[in-house]
Amino acid sequence: MDIKNHNTDRKKPVMRKRLRIEVFIVAFVGIVLLVFQYFRFVSKTIYEESVSHLTEVFHQSDNMLRELTDKNLTYLHMWGENLQDISNEDEIRDYIKKAQADAGFLDFFFLSADGNYKMTTGETGYLGLQENMEEEIRQGNDVIANAAVPGKSQLLVFATPRSHGIYQDFEYDAIAIAYENADIVDVLDISAFNGNAQSFIVHPDGRVVIDHSSESWGNVYSFFGVLREHSDMSEKEINELLEKFKAGRTDAMLLKLDGKNYYLVYEKSNIQDWVFLGLVQADIVNASMNSLQHSTILLVGAIVFCIAAFFISLIIQKGRTDLRKKDTEILYRDELFQKLSMNVDDVFLMLDAKTYKTDYVSPNAEKLLGITVEQIHKDICILGKLHPEESEASKKNYLKEIKVYEQKEWDFECVHQKTGEKRWFYIVAMGSEVNGQKKYILVMSDRTSDWKMNQALSEAVRAAETANRAKSTFLSNMSHDIRTPMNAIIGFSTLAVSNIDDQKRVRDYLGKILSSSNHLLSLINDILDMSRIESGKLHLEETEVSLSDVLHDLKTIISGQIHAKQLELYMDAMDVTNEDVYCDKTRLNQVLLNLLSNAVKFTPAGGTVSVRLKQYPGTVKGSELYEIRVKDNGIGMSQEFVQKIFSPFERERTSTVSRTQGTGLGMAITKNIVDMMNGSVEVQTEKGKGTEFIVRLPFRIQAERHHTEKIAELEGLKALVVDDDFNTCDSVTKMLVRVGMRSEWTLSGREAVLRARQSVELGDAFHAYIIDWRLPDMNGIEVTRQIRSLGDDTPIIILTAYDWSDIEVEAKAAGVTAFCAKPLFMSDIRETLMSAIGQSQSESEDLVLPEAGSDFRGRCILLVEDNELNSEIAVEILNEYGFLVDTAENGTEAVEKVKNSTPGNYDLVLMDVQMPVMNGYEATKQIRALDDPALAGITILAMTANAFDEDRKKALECGMDGFLSKPIVIEELISILHDSLQD
Numbered sequence: 001m002d003i004k005n006h007n008t009d010r011k012k013p014v015m016r017k018r019l020r021i022e023v024f025i026v027a028f029v030g031i032v033l034l035v036f037q038y039f040r041f042v043s044k045t046i047y048e049e050s051v052s053h054l055t056e057v058f059h060q061s062d063n064m065l066r067e068l069t070d071k072n073l074t075y076l077h078m079w080g081e082n083l084q085d086i087s088n089e090d091e092i093r094d095y096i097k098k099a100q101a102d103a104g105f106l107d108f109f110f111l112s113a114d115g116n117y118k119m120t121t122g123e124t125g126y127l128g129l130q131e132n133m134e135e136e137i138r139q140g141n142d143v144i145a146n147a148a149v150p151g152k153s154q155l156l157v158f159a160t161p162r163s164h165g166i167y168q169d170f171e172y173d174a175i176a177i178a179y180e181n182a183d184i185v186d187v188l189d190i191s192a193f194n195g196n197a198q199s200f201i202v203h204p205d206g207r208v209v210i211d212h213s214s215e216s217w218g219n220v221y222s223f224f225g226v227l228r229e230h231s232d233m234s235e236k237e238i239n240e241l242l243e244k245f246k247a248g249r250t251d252a253m254l255l256k257l258d259g260k261n262y263y264l265v266y267e268k269s270n271i272q273d274w275v276f277l278g279l280v281q282a283d284i285v286n287a288s289m290n291s292l293q294h295s296t297i298l299l300v301g302a303i304v305f306c307i308a309a310f311f312i313s314l315i316i317q318k319g320r321t322d323l324r325k326k327d328t329e330i331l332y333r334d335e336l337f338q339k340l341s342m343n344v345d346d347v348f349l350m351l352d353a354k355t356y357k358t359d360y361v362s363p364n365a366e367k368l369l370g371i372t373v374e375q376i377h378k379d380i381c382i383l384g385k386l387h388p389e390e391s392e393a394s395k396k397n398y399l400k401e402i403k404v405y406e407q408k409e410w411d412f413e414c415v416h417q418k419t420g421e422k423r424w425f426y427i428v429a430m431g432s433e434v435n436g437q438k439k440y441i442l443v444m445s446d447r448t449s450d451w452k453m454n455q456a457l458s459e460a461v462r463a464a465e466t467a468n469r470a471k472s473t474f475l476s477n478m479s480h481d482i483r484t485p486m487n488a489i490i491g492f493s494t495l496a497v498s499n500i501d502d503q504k505r506v507r508d509y510l511g512k513i514l515s516s517s518n519h520l521l522s523l524i525n526d527i528l529d530m531s532r533i534e535s536g537k538l539h540l541e542e543t544e545v546s547l548s549d550v551l552h553d554l555k556t557i558i559s560g561q562i563h564a565k566q567l568e569l570y571m572d573a574m575d576v577t578n579e580d581v582y583c584d585k586t587r588l589n590q591v592l593l594n595l596l597s598n599a600v601k602f603t604p605a606g607g608t609v610s611v612r613l614k615q616y617p618g619t620v621k622g623s624e625l626y627e628i629r630v631k632d633n634g635i636g637m638s639q640e641f642v643q644k645i646f647s648p649f650e651r652e653r654t655s656t657v658s659r660t661q662g663t664g665l666g667m668a669i670t671k672n673i674v675d676m677m678n679g680s681v682e683v684q685t686e687k688g689k690g691t692e693f694i695v696r697l698p699f700r701i702q703a704e705r706h707h708t709e710k711i712a713e714l715e716g717l718k719a720l721v722v723d724d725d726f727n728t729c730d731s732v733t734k735m736l737v738r739v740g741m742r743s744e745w746t747l748s749g750r751e752a753v754l755r756a757r758q759s760v761e762l763g764d765a766f767h768a769y770i771i772d773w774r775l776p777d778m779n780g781i782e783v784t785r786q787i788r789s790l791g792d793d794t795p796i797i798i799l800t801a802y803d804w805s806d807i808e809v810e811a812k813a814a815g816v817t818a819f820c821a822k823p824l825f826m827s828d829i830r831e832t833l834m835s836a837i838g839q840s841q842s843e844s845e846d847l848v849l850p851e852a853g854s855d856f857r858g859r860c861i862l863l864v865e866d867n868e869l870n871s872e873i874a875v876e877i878l879n880e881y882g883f884l885v886d887t888a889e890n891g892t893e894a895v896e897k898v899k900n901s902t903p904g905n906y907d908l909v910l911m912d913v914q915m916p917v918m919n920g921y922e923a924t925k926q927i928r929a930l931d932d933p934a935l936a937g938i939t940i941l942a943m944t945a946n947a948f949d950e951d952r953k954k955a956l957e958c959g960m961d962g963f964l965s966k967p968i969v970i971e972e973l974i975s976i977l978h979d980s981l982q983d
Contacts, residue, residue, distance in 0.1 A: 055252060055265050061199060062269055062276040065210075068184070069158070069271050072177065073142050075103055076160040080175055089168065093120045106179055110172035111159055113137045116758075118170040124762050127157065127176075137161045137174050144272055146209055147178065154181045156210065184210050200277040201269070204246040209274060223277065232256045245275050254282065345446040349376075351399070353431075353438035368446055370417035399440050404431040412444065424451035489513050540584040540676055544702060547579045547626070548825040551613060554592050555821075561600045562609070570610040570801055573823040574731050577615060578624055581699035587673045588697075594670045595630040595693045602691070603634030613823060623698045633690035642683050646671035714833060715740030717767035718759070722752040722783065723799065724776050728824075732770060732799075735829050741768070749778040753786045766794055768833065770820070773800035773807070781807065781814045788815040795836040799824065856977070857882040862906045864894040864923070865943070866915040870966070874910065874943075881974060891918030895926045903934035908977065911960065913944035913951070920944070921958045928959040941976065 079099055086092050096108045097120075109117040109127060113134045117127045133143045143159040159176035166172070201210035206224035220226055227238050233255060244251065248268035255264055261282035269276045347368050350360040361376045369376075402408050412425040425444045432439045496509040555571055562569045573579075592611075599609045609632045616625040637645065645667050674681045679697035719741045721732045729745035736743040746752050752771065759765045769787065771780040780798045787796065798804065798811060801822040808819070820832040861883050865871040875885045886906070888894040895918070898906065909927070913920040920942060930936040941962040942955040952963045962976055 055250075055267075059267065061278070062267060065184075065201065065276070066270055069144065072103065072105070072158045073144075073160060075099065076142075076158060076175060076177065080160055080162050083165075083175070084162075092167065096120050103177070105177040106155070107177070109157075109159075109176040109178065110165065110167045110170055111137075111174045111176045112171065113173040117176070118167060118172070120167075122168060124170070124764065133159065143174070143176075146181075155179065156181055156184050181210060198279040200279075202245075202275050202277060204242075204248075204273055204275060206242065206245070226257075227255075230257045248275075347425075347442075347444040347446075349440075349442040349444070351440040351442065353399075353440055356399070359439065368423075368444075369414065370419060398427075399429060402429055402431045402440065404433050404438060406431050411447075423448045489517060540587060542582045542700075543585060545581055545583050545585045545588070546827075547573075547576065547581060547613065548823075548827055550585065550588060550592070551611070551823050552821065554589065554596065554611070555823075557593065558596050558600065561597070565600060565603070566605040567600060567603055568608045570608065571823045572610075572612055572725075572728055572731070572801075573825055574612065574614040574727055575616075575734070576613060576626075576825060578701040579825045579827060580702040581624075581626075582702065583677070583697070583699050587677070591670050591673050591695065592628065592630070594667070595695070598667070599630055599632035599634065599691070603632045607633050611823075618698055620698065622703065623700050625696060625698050628695045628697070629692060630695075631690065631692040636687045636689050636691055637683075637685045638687055639685075642685060645683060646681075710738070710740040711830065711833060712740075714767070716742065718742045718744070718764065719768040719770065720752060720755060720766045721745040721770045722749060722775065722780070723747070723772040724774075725772075728772070728799075728822075732824060732829070735824075735826050736770075738826070739830060739833065749775040749780070749783040752783055756787045756792060757790055760790055760792060765792065768836065769794060769796040770799055770829075771796060773798050773802065773804070781811050781816065784811070784814045784816050797832055797836060858884070859907045860884040860886065860905060862886050862888060862894065862897060862909045864888045864891065864909065864911045864915070864920065866890055866912060870912075877973065881977075890915045891920055891923030891926075893917075894923050898927050898935055898938065899930060901935065903932065906938060909938055909940045910943045910964075911940050913942055913955070921954065924955075924959045 079096075082095065083092060086095060100108060107119065109119060111117045111127060115127050115133075116124065118124045127147050133145060136143050137159070138161075140161050142161075143157070145157055145159075147155045147157045155178040157176050157178045159174045161174045162172065164171070165175070199210075200208055200220070200223055202208050202223050206222045208220050208223055211220045224238055224242060227233055227241075228235075233241075241253075245266070250267035252263060252265045255262055257279075262279050263282055265278040267276050344364070345368065346362075347365050348360070348362040349358060349365075351358055358376050358379070361373050363373060365376060366372050398408065398410055407428065407430045409426070409428050412427045414423055414425065415421070416423055424447050426447045428443045428445075430441045432441050492509040492513045496506050496513070499505045499509075551571060551573065555569070558569070596609065596611065603609055610629075612629045612631075614627045614629075616627060618624040671681055674695060674697065677697050679695060681696075682694040683691065684694070685691040719736050721729050721736070721743060722745070723729050723732070724747050726747065729747065733743040733745050744755070746755065749771075752769070756766060756769070769784075771783050773780040775783065780800075784796050784798070787794075795817040796815060797818045797820050798816050799820050799822060804811070804819045804821075811819070817836050818832055820828055859882070861878060863871060863874055863878070863885050865874060865887065866889050871887055875887065878885050886897065888897055891911075894909065894911065898909065911920040911924060915923075918926075924940050927938065927940065928936050939962075940960045941964055942952075942960045943964045944951065944955075944966060955963050964973060964976060
């Protein structure tokens with residue numbers, strides 16, 4: 001009986017403690033729920049009051065706009081009636097001038113139903129209304145719409161129909177007045193909210209009529225475009241709002257734009273189908289209410305905190321006495337365990353099985369894990385946070401399935417939190433029960449040194465296996481790609497020997513041998529380029545480069561392949577204001593040729609390949625960003641292959657690609673060169689639909705090459721651009737404006753003829769036509785014929801991406817003045833316009849290679865070459881052009897021959913570099929050191945298979961005058977010899 005009472009007495013304090021805790025929890029939860037309900041009530045009240053206030057404010061602004069609209073239409077009706085009674089033009093101008101002073105509009109138009117207008121000043125043009133007004137005017141309805149007039153800002157036009165009016169021989173169907181949008185916006189200014197309110201007038205589909213916003217969204221053309229780009233609304237919510245606009249609903253809502261809360265109020269306007277929108281930041285509208293809400297939150301929070309603090313203090317006070325008794329005992333045990341754990345490489349942890357919070361950690365954790373004991377106690381599930389961020393193991397819970405008295409073991413990878421070093425531990429985890437609660441006890445043993453040793457051995461094995469695989473892959477690719485042209489060379493050589501008397505066949509075989517040899521050379525160059533890139537020996541050499549020349553040369557180089565595969569090639573330049581830059585022209589050509597050759601190679605006959613160059617502002621002063629897009633509609637690539645397209649020797653294995661020759665190095669070289677130029681390359685492709693490569697490169701511009709763009713003879717004259725591509729029209733129009741001309745454009749040949757006829761009739765004729773050759777409704781030559789039939793002798797320039805030699809006779813007969821090739825740059829259009837008015841700016845002289853045996857008779861060359869076959873080829877070529885050739889087999893022999901000669905015996909030395917006895921570099925140095933200045937100064941040209949930039953520099957440094965790479969290209973050899981002997 002005494003034992004039972006004793007046990008009962010021990011349980012009473014525990015029961016009282018639990019009861020106090022339960023009462024505290026119930027009270028705290030009740031207070032929190034009460035505060036939550038209060039906050040919901042306050043938020044709802046704020047929203048309703050704010051919406052009501054905003055609706056009233058913006059409704060007043062809408063009424064002001066409606067009054068302005070009614071006033072202007074009333075004025076128009078009144079002026080229309082009065083103008084019918086005035087026949088004198090001077091009186092009409094005075095009347096309209098007085099009306100303009102009274103009403104404050106910008107311009108007055110006599111307007112035809114098709115959009116053409118005439119002003120009181122006699123100025124004519126075309127009013128580009130956004131709405132289809134012709135039907136409305138025919139039906140006698142008033143029209144209010146946005147309009148665009150070249151050279152002016154966006155206008156809002158009010159028009160009312162008039163029947164059979166005539167002013168200065170111009171028949172008009174309506175009269176109209178126009179305001180700048182800025183004038184209309186002044187009407188919508190809202191003084192409430194300190195001028196922070198914004199408003200829009202839109203059509204039901206979201207197109208903006210009037211923009212009165214202060215946000216940095218640029219020119220807003222569609223309100224729903226702003227929502228899609230800047231709000232957090234889903235497409236479904238945006239479509240629902242669109243339907244409300246179309247239904248003429250009046251409502252309000254709260255939305256988020258660029259991370260800020262806004263009130264949106266909208267209502268159907270009585271003006272046509274317009275919808276009035278109002279936007280104000282929620283913080284501005286709710287400023288006063290938010291202050292009240294904030295004060296309430298502070299007050300309630302203080303009350304809750306005081307109540308919670310009171311209950312907590314009671315519980316803490318009661319627990320202190322019990323804890324103080326156990327502190328001494330725990331202190332002794334901790335001291336003993338700490339001394340032991342500091343001398344071992346094992347970390348000991350105890351975790352709560354429910355929360356995974358650390359109850360205990362040995363003091364050596366900071367040394368082995370790099371994290372303090374205090375941090376471990378604060379973090380929940382410390383094991384997951386010790387893993388590397390990319391590790392899958394960080395998401396795996398090893399402890400969950402361990403039961404009480406069970407044990408589990410595993411390897412654990414972690415990151416030392418101070419040094420960042422990866423370490424590996426062997427973990428033994430045991431389930432335990434302490435005071436009725438499940439715990440996990442962990443022993444983490446450091447095995448980093450053992451793991452590193454095993455890892456080093458494994459990596460050595462993998463490296464050896466990878467090297468073997470890479471070698472096998474390389475040999476397999478090269479075996480196929482090199483044997484293919486070699487097989488053609490050997491086969492056609494055999495056939496040529498067998499048919500030596502058949503000149504036609506032999507010529508055909510030799511052509512195919514030359515083609516295969518060039519392909520084999522390109523394969524070898526790719527391999528050498530790739531090896532030099534990987535070894536870091538490839539360097540860029542910036543020179544003055546004209547992007548216009550680069551693209552035109554690229555078009556010339558690739559045109560043969562384009563015609564051979566029956567493809568369409570489109571090249572254009574957009575917004576290129578700086579075409580003269582500094583860059584490595586050779587490497588830029590290599591990048592573009594790789595991309596364009598690939599596009600041609602993988603596009604079947606009848607396909608299209610396009611190249612587009614566009615200039616963007618640079619991020620560094622003095623530099624601009626140039627974007628080059630190479631696009632085709634060929635076979636495309638799989639997304640799996642796109643991930644490794646820039647890796648060396650990678651080619652997609654399909655039945656189509658496998659029949660196409662290549663090393664798989666072109667894209668790897670391209671990527672490396674682009675990276676070296678501090679640029680980027682992007683791939684967009686879809687299987688069966690084509691591929692687009694987007695290269696972006698920053699180039700320094702040649703500021704000193706910037707010349708005055710305006711052409712005095714053409715300044716103020718009007719030109720018409722005709723092209724079915726809007727981007728081309730826009731680009732050419734901008735260039736014409738920069739040379740000083742007034743420019744218009746159209747996408748249709750028929751409309752071009754119509755505009756030409758109207759310009760002649762109205763006395764404001766065009767002074768230049770720039771017409772695309774291939775238009776959808778009629779070609780440029782037919783447009784030229786019809787314009788000439790009007791008696792118009794204005795210069796007509798045909799713009800084409802094709803070779804115009806086949807149509808030149810027909811075009812000249814039709815009246816074409818000149819041709820201009822796409823892509824069109826500023827320098828091209830200046831040169832063409834100046835030529836068209838008879839003031840060509842420059843004349844280029846092409847280098848014409850001399851005919852065999854014509855220029856070099858009596859000239860003597862010393863050929864230094866150790867390879868008998870190479871020497872024989874060079875002698876034959878030189879003899880054919882009239883040279884006398886003496887030979888030497890090594891550098892020593894060459895030095896002796898020059899030393900023992902008299903000045904004038906040799907005009908030039910062709911020096912091989914790699915030779916036995918003495919190489920070409922050393923031989924050149926010894927020749928330059930001869931006592932006789934005439935012999936020491938003889939022209940020496942390197943002729944070597946070492947074709948890299950550093951080889952060229954080394955040749956020049958040792959005293960050589962020029963550089964020729966093997967295999968010998970006859971045109972290049974004769975051209976350099978011609979220049980050297982001329983000097």
